[in-house]
Amino acid sequence: MSKVKIIGRLGNDPETITSQKSVFTVLNIAENRDVYSKESQSWEKKDPYWFSILCFGDLSEKASDLKKGENIEIDAYLKPIKRKLGEKTYTFINVVAKKLSAPTKKVALPANNNLPDFYSDEEIDFETAKQENQQ
Numbered sequence: 001m002s003k004v005k006i007i008g009r010l011g012n013d014p015e016t017i018t019s020q021k022s023v024f025t026v027l028n029i030a031e032n033r034d035v036y037s038k039e040s041q042s043w044e045k046k047d048p049y050w051f052s053i054l055c056f057g058d059l060s061e062k063a064s065d066l067k068k069g070e071n072i073e074i075d076a077y078l079k080p081i082k083r084k085l086g087e088k089t090y091t092f093i094n095v096v097a098k099k100l101s102a103p104t105k106k107v108a109l110p111a112n113n114n115l116p117d118f119y120s121d122e123e124i125d126f127e128t129a130k131q132e133n134q135q
Contacts, residue, residue, distance in 0.1 A: 002078040004095065006031060006051050007103045013068050016060065025063040027053040027097070029072065055097045062100055073103040 008029040016025045033046035053074055055063040066072065079094045 004076050004078060006053070006074045006076065006095070008032065008048075008051070008072065010066055010068050010070050010072060011050065014055075014063050014066055016064050022056060023060060025055040025060040027055060027063055027066070027072070027074070029053060029074065051095055053095050053097050055100070059097050059100060063097070066100075071103050073101050075099040 006029055008031040011028040011030045014025045014027050016023065029051045030048040031051065032048050034043045035046055036042075037044050053063075053076060074097050076095050076097045079096050081092050081094055082089055083092060084090075
């Protein structure tokens with residue numbers, strides 16, 4: 001089973017849906033993608049990633065109390081679903097919440113700590129970094 005953690009902000013109020021089989025709540029989460037540019041020495045805004053999260057059972061009730069704009073941290077798993085559209089069958093990936101909570105605060109690291117910047121789009125060569133670390 002795949003595990004994911006998504007930290008972001010609610011893009012709209014939660015939507016509770018009643019189907020023939022169950023009741024669930026859908027959360028639309030925007031994950032900000034600000035990256036630090038070494039060239040301009042400043043943070044640049046990137047388009048956010050959007051996630052639709054499905055919440056079932058007790059989490060559905062908890063999720064339905066949330067409001068647009070709230071920060072949230074979600075532990076979830078990916079669930080593939082096959083659907084037939086016309087003549088073809090497609091696999092869709094649902095993100096299903098296991099836990100909802102307020103996000104923990106990020107700790108700022110001092111500059112020049114020789115750690116890679118995980119908020120940038122820069123590719124990291126882990127093998128080279130590992131070898132440099134062992135010396």
